[in-house]
Amino acid sequence: MKQGIFILMGVCMLLSLPSIASDKDKNKGVTTVDSLNTVNLNWYNMDPTKDKVLGASVDMAYQELLAGKLPRRKVVVAVIDGGVDIYHQDLEGKIWNNSDEIPDNQLDDDNNGYTDDIHGWNFLGNAQGENVENENYEFxxxxxxxxxxxxxxxxxxxxxxxxxxxxxxxxxxxxxxxxxxxxxxxxxxxxxxxxxxxxxxxxxxxxxxxxxxxxxxxxxxxxxxxxxxxxxxxxxxxxxxxxxxxxxxxxxxxxxxxxxxxxLNAELNSRKVIGDNPYDSLEVSYGNSDVKGPRADHGSFVAGIIAANRNNNLGINGIAENVEIMVLRVVPDGDEYDKDVALAIRYAADNGANIINMSFGKGFSPLKKMVDEAIAYADSKGVLLVHAAGNDADNCDEVEHYPTKKFTNQWQAKNWITVGANAQKEGKKLTGVFSNYGQSTVDLFAPGVDVISIFPENKYDLSSGTSFSCPVVSGVAALIWSYYPELTSGQLKELILSSAYVVDKKVLLPDLKNSKRKKVPFQSLSVTGGVVNAYEAIKKAELMRR
Known part of the structure; x- marks a missing residue:
């Protein structure tokens, strides 16, 4: 009997690997999407009514509302993450270029404090080109x-x-x-x-x-x-x-x-590669221009959902066509440092980003005030900040995850959206088993379970996480803003939240600890009780223009 229990325990442990490992772990990717389960291909672009899939209704928006119309501006989305493969075939023409900087001349041509920052900046490296890959946790x-x-x-x-x-x-x-x-x-x-x-x-x-x-x-x-x-x-x-x-x-x-x-290694000192004091907010001259870094799988996946070419007959279809990705490498395999996050947010706000995608988070924030000030700064400049709720199946109304829109002085960012993850079908398993939630802290849900996106070296992969529902919302925001640039970030946020596809059903509460999950109303898991919907948001934007 004991042997049987041990065997079963071992198997169960192995089968639980995906939820334990989370969406940050390395995979190998495949060269064509046909190698993956194609039922998951581009489902985040599908429509709840037409396709019977709880996607963001992006394809229908293009087909029925935007056909024959031209975008009125390019939208820049800053992806603060672990690096992006900017040379991926599905991101061709979609990477932000700093036109005020001359490549590879070892000079800070635009005097923004960053040398040769052509496509963004890597806060996890040094001037010699060395990079940090692994880190310990903040606690x-x-x-x-x-x-x-x-x-x-x-x-x-x-x-x-x-x-x-x-x-x-x-x-x-x-x-x-x-x-x-x-x-x-x-x-x-x-x-x-x-x-x-x-x-x-x-x-x-x-x-x-x-x-x-x-x-x-x-x-x-x-x-x-x-x-x-x-x-x-x-x-x-x-x-x-x-x-x-x-x-x-x-x-x-x-x-x-x-x-x-x-x-969990208390002796680890990966920061010595960078050479700064991570708790000194005045020491800001560090990093390098290598925005891909040694581990670009997660950030590339995020960027692909937002911006992968829709008309190249390759791989996947991203959400926004007239968009560019600004890459800010901040997130190692481990917990990011508050100082890096704060500086990346400020970089994005100062260098033309309209939207900041933040598919990362942690449970402790020793320099929260510094991050708060950076968020407030971006907020004041009309930047929309989109943040992943997290993958711990936590109620964010009760458990804090950082960064957050709430400041230490009790004020909060106005132009901030927090996103949970949903699956394809409108049934009891609609919510990702891992997804954080919160009736007052998570604004809405978006596709984030079994999503296919790009992987470094012209490959593709399938993964799950609020890290990937977050760029769905960023992509929808970029799509709307490219056609309706007159909207303020506050108006854009309100459009996205007020047009969410509301699900009036009970679903299984996210829970990673108990196999028997209780049922709760889906509307109790977020502010809107809904899933992001580009079609309805664009309909509202058109009415506002008139």
């Missing part, structure tokens, strides 16, 4: 930051004011760190045991299969000569039936190892 860095102050505190009740607040933060981070280390060391041990069991099983079957990674068909053809081989065959076929693959086991090993080696 780990906060512990390192505050340990010298609080490690020797024996009477915390004597602390007052900001010191007491910092001490509470320190304790909260310590608790989170200890819990995460325990979780992943436990997973590592379980995976090790499971790996050993699989290895022994494979070895027993090797007489017949002649391989260390047998297929299901190869195992089926094994003719056991003893009880051990009989048991090994049954065990391996059981695993295959449950969805096991050797690649899945490799990915789980890599995933857990990455958490312990990088994300």
């Amino acid at each position: 780990v860095r906060i512990i390192n930051w505050l340990s010298p102050v609080f490690d020797t505190v024996t009477n915390p009740e004597l602390l007052t004011g900001s010191l007491m607040e910092d001490y509470k933060l320190y304790q909260k981070c310590q608790s989170r760190f200890e819990a995460e280390v325990k979780k992943y060391t436990g997973q590592q041990e379980n995976i090790k045991k499971f790996q050993e069991r699989v290895d022994k099983t494979v070895e027993l079957l090797k007489r017949s299969t002649k391989t260390d990674r047998p297929t299901k068909d190869q195992v089926k053809q094994v003719l056991p000569i003893n009880d051990q081989e009989t048991s090994a065959k049954k065990y391996m076929l059981f695993l295959f039936k449950k969805g096991f693959t050797f690649d899945m086991l490799d990915e789980m090993n890599e995933h857990v190892d990455k958490f312990l080696t990088y994300h």
Whole structure:
């Protein structure tokens, strides 16, 4: 009985990998979209009524409302992310160019503080061209930051004011760190045991299969000569039936190892590559112009949804045609630094971005005031900021995720939209099981489950996450603004929210911890209770013009 439970636990652990790994993990991509399940191709452009798919009704907007019309301006969308493959075939002609900068002359021609920033800026690199790829989590860095102050505190009740607040933060981070280390060391041990069991099983079957990674068909053809081989065959076929693959086991090993080696490593100091003090808001001269970086899968995926060419008979169809992507590399594999986020937002606002897409987030923000000031600055310049709600199945009304439109002084950004993720069908599984939600904090939902987009090196991939519902909204906003440039960012936001396709049904509440999810009204999960809809928004924009 114990062995059976252990086997099942191991299989379940492996099958849960996609939700554990989240949308940030590396994949390999495919060279053509035909290699993927094409039922998912461009579904975010489809219409709820016409196609019976909860897409953003982009195609119908082009066909019925925008046919014969010409866009009236180019819209620049700043993608603050982990880097973008600006040479991808599906982004040809869609990358922002800084016309005031002369390429590769090692001079800051436009005097904006950034040398050779032709397509944006990389805040995760240095002048020698080195880049940061992996980082630890913010709560780990906060512990390192505050340990010298609080490690020797024996009477915390004597602390007052900001010191007491910092001490509470320190304790909260310590608790989170200890819990995460325990979780992943436990997973590592379980995976090790499971790996050993699989290895022994494979070895027993090797007489017949002649391989260390047998297929299901190869195992089926094994003719056991003893009880051990009989048991090994049954065990391996059981695993295959449950969805096991050797690649899945490799990915789980890599995933857990990455958490312990990088994300939860208190000794990691990736920032030394950059050479700045990440907590000094006055030290801003750092980075380089390599906007692709070593890990451009996530940012490329985001950019593709917004801007991939619609008329080149390649890959996917992005949402907005008359759009350019400004690339700002800020997000490592791990938590981004507040200073980088703040500087990237200011860069976007100062260099002509109309929309800022932020498909990232974290649970702690030590320099929140600095980020708040940058958001307020962009807000004051009429930039629309679009943020992913997050993938923790949290109620954002109760659990804070940063950055946020709420400032420390109780004011909030006006031109800000927070986006949850929905699936294709209008049924109980409409919400992404991972998606954060919040009746007062998440504005609306957008397609973000099983989405196909671009992948570096002219490849494509399928993934899920609010990271990918966020650019659907950014793309819709860019589409509308390109035809109706007279709209203010406030009017554009109101158009998008007021035109959402409202779903008056109960759905399964996002939950990553319990297999039995309770049903709740979809309208209770966001401000609008709806899914972004370009068709209805453009109809309203046309009425406003008249």
